[in-house]
Amino acid sequence: SQTIHQWPATLVQPVGSPLSLECTVEGTSNPNLYWYRQAAGRGLQLLFYSVGIGQISSEVPQNLSASRPQDRQFILSSKKLLLSDSGFYLCAWVNSGANVLTFGAGSRLTVL
Amino acid sequence: GDSVTQMEGPVTLSEEAFLTINCTYTATGYPSLFWYVQYPGEGLQLLLKATKADDKGSNKGFEATYRKETTSFHLEKGSVQVSDSAVYFCALFSGGYNKLIFGAGTRLAVHP
Numbered sequence: 283s284q285t286i287h288q289w290p291a292t293l294v295q296p297v298g299s300p301l302s303l304e305c306t307v308e309g310t311s312n313p314n315l316y317w318y319r320q321a322a323g324r325g326l327q328l329l330f331y332s333v334g335i336g337q338i339s340s341e342v343p344q345n346l347s348a349s350r351p352q353d354r355q356f357i358l359s360s361k362k363l364l365l366s367d368s369g370f371y372l373c374a375w376v377n378s379g380a381n382v383l384t385f386g387a388g389s390r391l392t393v394l
Numbered sequence: 395g396d397s398v399t400q401m402e403g404p405v406t407l408s409e410e411a412f413l414t415i416n417c418t419y420t421a422t423g424y425p426s427l428f429w430y431v432q433y434p435g436e437g438l439q440l441l442l443k444a445t446k447a448d449d450k451g452s453n454k455g456f457e458a459t460y461r462k463e464t465t466s467f468h469l470e471k472g473s474v475q476v477s478d479s480a481v482y483f484c485a486l487f488s489g490g491y492n493k494l495i496f497g498a499g500t501r502l503a504v505h506p
Binding site: 314316318325331341372382387388 | 428
């Protein structure tokens with residue numbers, strides 16, 4: 283069966299520190315992968331999506347970057363975190379050609 | 395570009411009350427439409443979907459009908475339960491761009 287894993291589940295980081303959130307999908311190949319952010323009390327903002335290894339589309343200019351080093355691995359990074367980077371980060375996947383996204387459990391980031 | 399507009403919350407209801415959460419969309423073409431639900435502290439789960447005009451999606455007593463003429467996909471449930479308390483997100487899948495676009499979310503609180 284297909285599963286999606288995100289880690290860490292919770293992270294507290296100081297301003298200016300680096301960030302790495304990982305997402306892996308099992309049981310499928312060549313999925314489309316997505317990173318969304320949910321700021322406190324707000325909706326879901328699409329940050330990045332990828333249709334293949336090394337292919338990253340950025341939706342909004344920001345302090346974050348994404349990489350897809352392997353087919354089923356999607357990484358969200360920052361070199362220096364800002365207070366405004368705090369939020370709930372969700373990874374999602376969908377098979378190419380399909381339209382129902384499956385979401386991971388999320389990673390809650392607090393920047394102090 | 396494509397967008398989704400949801401009624402603002404929070405929506406507070408008593409158990410067994412009727413629920414409607416309004417959702418309208420703007421899109422080129424004929425997108426697939428979705429309702430996702432987020433229970434406290436968790437990721438998103440697909441609640442229901444509809445892929446073409448006049449389709450009705452249903453699940454767990456919730457229903458929504460794809461109305462092309464009014465570009466709407468309102469969520470309804472005849473009798474809500476305390477366990478339905480969550481945040482509900484309306485979304486459309488922009489197939490040409492391979493991405494899911496969400497509304498801002500509506501928080502539902504059901505009291506006994």
